[in-house]
Amino acid sequence: MAETLLFNALREAIDEEMGRDDTVFVLGEDVGVYGGSYKVTKDLYNKYGELRVLDTPIAENSFTGMAVGAAMTGLRPIIEGMNMGFLLLAFNQIANNAGMLRYTSGGNYKIPMVIRGPGGVGRQLGAEHSQRLEAYFQAVPGLKIVACSTPYNAKGLLKAAIRDDNPVLFFEHVLLYNLKEDLPNHEYVVPLDKAEIVRSGKDVTILTYSRMRHHVTQAVKGLEKKGIDPEVIDLISLKPLDFDTIGQSIKKTHRVIIVEECMKTGGIGAEIIASINDRYFDELDAPVVRLSSQDIPTPYNGKLETLTIVQPKQIEAAVENMVALKV
Amino acid sequence: MAETLLFNALREAIDEEMGRDDTVFVLGEDVGVYGGSYKVTKDLYNKYGELRVLDTPIAENSFTGMAVGAAMTGLRPIIEGMNMGFLLLAFNQIANNAGMLRYTSGGNYKIPMVIRGPGGVGRQLGAEHSQRLEAYFQAVPGLKIVACSTPYNAKGLLKAAIRDDNPVLFFEHVLLYNLKEDLPNHEYVVPLDKAEIVRSGKDVTILTYSRMRHHVTQAVKGLEKKGIDPEVIDLISLKPLDFDTIGQSIKKTHRVIIVEECMKTGGIGAEIIASINDRYFDELDAPVVRLSSQDIPTPYNGKLETLTIVQPKQIEAAVENMVALKV
Amino acid sequence: MVQERTLPQFQAPPAQISPEQGLVLYEDMILGRFFEDKCAEMYYRGKMFGFVHLYNGQEAVSSGVIKSLRSDDYVCSTYRDHVHALSAGVPAKNVMAELFGKETGCSKGRGGSMHLFSSEHNLLGGFAFIGEGIPVALGAAFQSRYRRDALGDTSADQVTACFFGDGTSNNGQFFECLNMAALWKLPILFVVENNKWAIGMAHERATSQPEIYKKASVFGMPGIEVDGMDVMAVRAVAQEAIARARAGEGPTLIECLTYRFRGHSLADPDELRSKAEKEAWLARDPIKRFEAYLVEHNLAEEGTLKEVRDRIQTTIDDALTFAEDSPEPSPDDLYKYIFAED
Amino acid sequence: MVQERTLPQFQAPPAQISPEQGLVLYEDMILGRFFEDKCAEMYYRGKMFGFVHLYNGQEAVSSGVIKSLRSDDYVCSTYRDHVHALSAGVPAKNVMAELFGKETGCSKGRGGSMHLFSSEHNLLGGFAFIGEGIPVALGAAFQSRYRRDALGDTSADQVTACFFGDGTSNNGQFFECLNMAALWKLPILFVVENNKWAIGMAHERATSQPEIYKKASVFGMPGIEVDGMDVMAVRAVAQEAIARARAGEGPTLIECLTYRFRGHSLADPDELRSKAEKEAWLARDPIKRFEAYLVEHNLAEEGTLKEVRDRIQTTIDDALTFAEDSPEPSPDDLYKYIFAED
């Protein structure tokens, strides 16, 4: 076991996969000589050379399309979005080509590629650097969308994403890179499509992902003291959603709270509620509660920013409220 | 009253608004000399000249950003997306600048602009020309999203959108341009934020928009014969949703069916169901039924394409089924 | 109408080509022409749907470039892709079947006219959106270099030919990719088919500098202007660029001055191009011109050429029968091909 | 390190500038420098957050260009925008307050360092994403032409100055906008601040042709290279370009060779740039150089310059006090400014 920071866990995943399969390569802005803005590719340039750790010009749309072409012809690119928000400039390549080309080509090509990097609301980074693209991309067919949240799952999921033969949007969170955890010394892979039960419980199901998992964990401490026993599920896979795990939990608790960092309108939570409505309407004892970020561009001011995203206290209150209504 | 084709109704709206306010101008590919791919700007080039009906190079991201800059400095641009799908290339300008800039600038600038053009699934146009961008854009803060469906509302809504001081994404449907309707001779404007009650009824609320309104209308004919009395609401405003109108209907019928052309995952219907869950959970007698397109890129083959989008028969069956369960 | 650009002169010495090679080119151009004529017929008879963009008039470009490639090289096209696919070796019957949306189509009926693909023939697409194929082609070219220089596979000397139009050369992806291709010396040909129009937009109204080949200069890349109505000229230029690319000397931008003999798509009323302009270019029909060249230089006799035309007519007729008789995709397969595992 | 480009020589005759104008430039450069130094101090003392990109070293560009504009002209910047905002006339206290996220900030505390706006000063932004400001600037320039030529307002001769970096000149929006600006003869200056680096990416590693000003040529636009460490040189070039733009003669691309004296942002460890390179450029400090010029040509005495520095120091101190004392935005206003009506 070795105590590992999340960014290093990601680095290990990339390093191991590049060692294992020489068609795997990384491209993006400052991934090479600079070692990546958050050091996820540190020193890999020296180890693997300038073609396998390719520093690109600032041309997101074209280097993303280039990765699609490389994937179609047998390589396995990993794109680092220096900040995932910058990939808005590559929306067309991600949606039409990474996402849809396999289908439109009638199966002629597969597109094994990973698009990864930091998303989410950081600390006063301003609106454009505080995006939660999962909401914008979730409707695109053909994409898998994954969000990691701990060093352990970050490493195992990234390895799985690199091995997957499909395009995977892989979200890291700008405020989680320095999380620490003991990681196994042996190799492991975490499946992309399985939600993680963070805490088993019976009173209410809390569905969350990425950084909000940690806000939930904080809230749970307070709730436990009050004798409340929530089940916490980290979705991991934002598309497709793991409704085996989610459904089992709902059948047990009959109450759901979603805690997400994306904006409310058209967010991941919206799709979850709609899917629960489709599948488990009769299991619900109460409306699902949706705790999302405010529907606004993230303000720079620290206090407004804090108000914009869901805080542990709000989660605690929402759970308490829901449980109280049960009685 | 004059019988008017939908594309001409849009043309009249633009012509009238350009006549009324000389800061209004149109830009896009082939809007000028060619008169627009669907003839929505036919002859306006001759009437208003090359600056007010500006033919642009094929550079969606930049001409959209240019429109943002023009709007910030006092003009009122109308962008025609020759096909709305092409605006995926302008996603960054639409989201970060059209949508968010006013907020991020702390109110320094307003951005009165309309982005309009044909969306939706046409007849065997292939995946990329059959997009339903409303799902991709609904989470962007600061945008209004509107879908027109008849010559009457197309004209009145477009006039309202042009007069609105905010960025409006305005969806037309590629298969509705030749709809005919008698339009009033007097000037009129249709509010952007009001859903339209197409048919009053008591048994079930059908929420729909754009071309699916017409599929619903067809289904209703069959339903009426069977003595079923549905309420049909054309959402018109996809963001924000008009929950006054929707809510009143739910309180009356207690049953909701959504018929949409966008894909199921992360679509408009997902947000509607989530919002109904938030607001009217206790009013529902049954889970909301979501009839959406299949979650796939639109296949070219005509039969598969037909299977991909919701057909009137399916709507009829879903309503019948829902009403039957009531008994 | 603005002043027409003077087409660069090219005198092909007959020794440049063997009779066999001459017939390969001829057959390819005829195949392209007859195929497209059949598409037009089918469309107007209401048997083919969607947006259909024909290539008539531009055949010298597809044949001149693609027939100079090796079969393991890559081709990347646009929505005007039927003829590039044919030149790349995709059988006419599978292209025709695709246009009929059949399971036997090269994209299994899922793609249609603007989305032709064939991994077997290294045809990367069929891209319906302007410019989006350019980065994809760049990726294929990068892949060749990667295999050669990062993986040490000396046989990885494949070249990628990327086709697009004059209108597309105003799009950012064009410039971004010129830069990366030159920076990394990628084995790629950027082939601009300058047919003077982007739907209804005259090239001169869309660009501040109509000579597209010159844009290469500011990326440190050779840019060449060629008479796109002369297959021998295109071939000569392409061969040189391919040799450079294969030798690891990097990309070339080739601007082919050409013309489409039909409207932008079969739905385009084509009202803006002047009669005089159309006639001037029709007079340069690349097929007629090449026929004259072959006969004049004793590379082929008229009888042989007629045989080619007859054979190709049969190919097209067979392709049509094949397409019409082929099955539709099964409704059960609606969800097939979304993921690699399907 | 690759061979340094030779900076173009420029000998400014003293008569080019009056003592008053000289002091305006000097004051503006000092303001920029002192402001940024204060930001660094505040950031390292943990009083300022987010990504903060400083402008030290590049002052001659902002002052040389923006101080040559009229107050009704437009300025468009990037995330490295503090000094452009100051040159454009946004009071230091409102910029500082913005960096503290206060309600009195020029963007009401909503924007922060990378999103400075001031409609009052025709500052269009503050754009955090690479290249996205270029089209917006183009829109402002289009607007001027529209008012003049479509609406017949002869007073509408405003010019727009658009700033961005070397790294950004590889982005598609740069090229797309050069084309449209030249095509429509828009009154705009594209000012590239080539500081040799895009974060950790050396310019030569990102572009196949490092001389950015040359790229103008293929758009039929004048492109000019200027010593970006010499405010007189920048000013001369800017004045000419502004005059051309104002006269309706179209855009100019100006490449200013310059250098940032600090890391990319205050979070950047700045480990990649060599000591030798940094020293060579520090020796060209545009402020020191301009001081020498002013004194040498008897345009100002050292004492006057010191007075300016003292006065600006006070301005900065006041700005800081103002920023610190200003109120935070009210939580009740969280939803304000989303729509025009709010």
Ligand SMILES: Cc1ncc(C[n+]2csc(CCOP(=O)(O)OP(=O)(O)O)c2C)c(N)n1
């Ligand atoms: C991103 C995008 N924008 C616009 C279009 C619509 N469109 C299709 S073809 C075309 C003109 C292209 O002209 P050119 O590049 O010269 O190629 P040509 O059709 O002449 O072969 C346009 C604007 C598109 N398909 N994709």
Ligand SMILES: Cc1ncc(C[n+]2csc(CCOP(=O)(O)OP(=O)(O)O)c2C)c(N)n1
């Ligand atoms: C679209 C986009 N991609 C990437 C970034 C991250 N980024 C911020 S600054 C920068 C380098 C820009 O370099 P240059 O244009 O030379 O300007 P400089 O910072 O040197 O002033 C990068 C890559 C961004 N902000 N936006």
Ligand SMILES: [Mg+2]
């Ligand atoms: Mg063309």
Ligand SMILES: [Mg+2]
């Ligand atoms: Mg730079």
